[in-house]
Amino acid sequence: MAAALDFYFDFSSPYGYFAAERIDAIAARHARAVDWRPFLLGVVFKTTGQTPLTEQPLRGDYARRDFARSARLYGLPFTWPERFPIPTQAAARAFYWLDAREPEAARALAKALYRAYFGAGRDISPPAVVIDIAAGLGVDGAALATALNDADVKDRLRRSTEAAIARGVFGSPMVFVDGEPFWGADRLDQVDRWLATGGW
């Protein structure tokens, strides 16, 4: 089987949400797996000097409009959350902890977290909310609560974010296909085409 796609995303990224809903199906059409790799976009922004889209003059208004319009285009539920952006440490740590045990469940959790935040507008930054959503998927809440404070789990996320920056990740989502980087949910059609053609 050909190499997996690498899918970098932050749980506070609306475009990451849209990509998360589509990336597995696109990869599957080409018999590819996807490595899901949440990272902390806030840490990346400290490296690049960027700021959240929504805080930028003119671009912010457009971005909010484009988020909602993109959700309608993709047929996805969308509720602009009261709090944005949010810290996503708990969500990302929960993902990596579960990923080491049940990768399929970790992916389901990632989608459930995104749907809670951007689909329903629920603030997923508190660990208790992440645990609640995970428990709804059958995850052991007590074990997850412990894991969220585990030094190894925290280190896993720290290393993942550093590795993302080292690879050139500067935004969310970014997808790498055999080393070729694509930035943005609106590049997934090109990802599909790249997989079909081997590049252009």
Next chain:
Amino acid sequence: MAAALDFYFDFSSPYGYFAAERIDAIAARHARAVDWRPFLLGVVFKTTGQTPLTEQPLRGDYARRDFARSARLYGLPFTWPERFPIPTQAAARAFYWLDAREPEAARALAKALYRAYFGAGRDISPPAVVIDIAAGLGVDGAALATALNDADVKDRLRRSTEAAIARGVFGSPMVFVDGEPFWGADRLDQVDRWLATGGW
């Protein structure tokens, strides 16, 4: 006939070049005209605090790769110019001066300027280069040379850039379809769909 599309672009924008090559055909499919409106992205950046993509850490490397990849995708000639970004006052003033006289010729000049800069890598910032390219299309070079220093022509570009900012233009290209804004050459497929469906 339904309202024209408004097409905002800066002559120093690679994505503006890609859009310039495609926008008229897309509009024509839906029996729409296009108002071409060059503006000075550098002035906009002073308002928004943005910097050129290529000068941003990590994003710059990706942008250069994406420019070339996009050109291959669209089947357009592309040469990364030695000088980027460039001042585009002469190009934009030439456009507006000609647009007031022969709109079709102004559009042809805009495409020729873009092809010279991003297709062939020729620095189009000097007025003499703009005049040379315009003369190649049959424009009166002496009249254009005078126009480039004309206060009214300068004022036309200044007002166009101010109007773009007032409308929320923060990047190049931006296309408005019946008031709906689309940012980026990679949004033209959505422009096409919006025109076909009336929106979603």
